[in-house]
Amino acid sequence: MKYCIKISLLFLVIIIAGCNMEKRTNEEISQDGFAFPKGEKIGSPNFTGIVWVQMMGAIDSTLHARYGNVTFEPKARTNWHSHPGGQILFVTEGKGYYQALGQAARLLYKGDVVEIPRDVVHWHGAAPDSEFAHIAISLNINEGGAVWIEPVTDAEYAQATK
Template identity: 75%
Template sequence: MKYSVKISLLFLVIVIASCTTEKSTDRAMSKSESVFPKGEKIDSPNFAGTVWLQMMGANDSTLHARFGNVTFEPKARTNWHSHPGGQVLFITEGKGYYQALGQPARLLKKGDVVEIPRNVVHWHGATPDSEFAHIAVSLNTDDGGAVWIRPVMEEEYYKISDNK
């Protein structure tokens, strides 16, 4: 029950945050511009390619969850990793992949949602020809942060993109 309430509350926060009261004349908005800030470029060995991150919400939240907007340039991706508390991805722009270890990769597009159970080893990132953005929600963060394993090898990545 607690898990469903947390997901519902986080989804509500994301929906409310995406609403804007600005008039279109107040802000020129291109067709591909996201309602969420792109954030800062990540400099981390846990990602391949260029990735930006904009954390959202309070760091000391009583929700025991952290969430942020993650934007990947084409071909960029996370390393294989897991989350002790689980994770949810809300796809907001572009095309990308999600793959759980030992499973076929899934092609993702705007509007898709991925629910990742606790401790499932996986990766996610952009297709070779599209930028990709999602709101990543790490759940039950009191159980610990991401556990990084290893890079997604070029052969693994391109085998997927060749089959899609």
């Protein structure tokens, strides 16, 4: 069953990609070079640096999932946080990092997938020398939204990206 859910989510992302590509002109695609629109620049205390978010799909969904494209400028990142229902990241552009609390950071490239179990405290964001984009899927949102903790310090970020 778990495998079927993963495959279903992957097909959902592929379908969304196809739908979004039809809505964009070649000029729009070539301007930023990204497969998905960057969306709106956000000003949130839950992020360090410049980050854009393009939410996708219905907010009021019977899928119990929310998903969107998140684009980070170099060095930008989330705060430490967790998701009661878990999260999946599909890396679509650039180079970035994912780190679960107490573990070594994982370097991510386009095409990588990160499965984040329920309630695992973590952060993700761009490498120091690259923009980074991913489709973030928050699962089981009926169990609650992201639980934001505190910023990833510059020292923690530097250690993770060595």
